[in-house]
Amino acid sequence: MVETSIMDALIRRTTENHLPITVHVDLTYRCNERCVHCYLDHNDYGEMTTKEICTLFEDLAEIGTLFLTISGGEIFLRKDFFELLEYARRRTPWPRLGRPEDIANAAVFLASDLATYITAANLVVDGGWLAR
Ligand code: SF4
Secondary structure (H helix, E strand, C coil), X not given: CCCCCHHHHHHHHHHHCCXXXXXXXXXXXXXXCCCCCCCCCCCCCCXXXXXXXXXXXXXXXXXXXXXXXXXXCCHHHCCCHHHHHHHHHHCCCCCCCCCHHHHXXXXXXXXXXXXXXXXXXXXXXXXXXXXX
């Protein structure tokens, strides 16, 4: 298979290793509304605790899950919603994938007059991946 993009390579890696590249988490099934199009049955199945969800987010970040959708139910019925959102957000190196121009701009900088006094450096262009 010829990989035509970074996304193709990521999908291949996650498929071969049976890793979820994208995950959808319903934080709650609770909701005060009863929309006719809703796919939830609104039964009380219980909910994961704040700690359990944070551990899940840690695990997903560790294995390289790229896309996390947080949904419900009515997510604002969870008093810890913003805490969970911030917890997940802090594990996101950068809210997008790298683009070819991200690397190109770094190369242009190093080749420019602005970098004439740089004799050696590790210029990390990874959107914060190594800093996790
Ligand atoms: S979870 Fe969303 S779609 Fe379902 S009843 Fe509540 S508001 Fe409507």
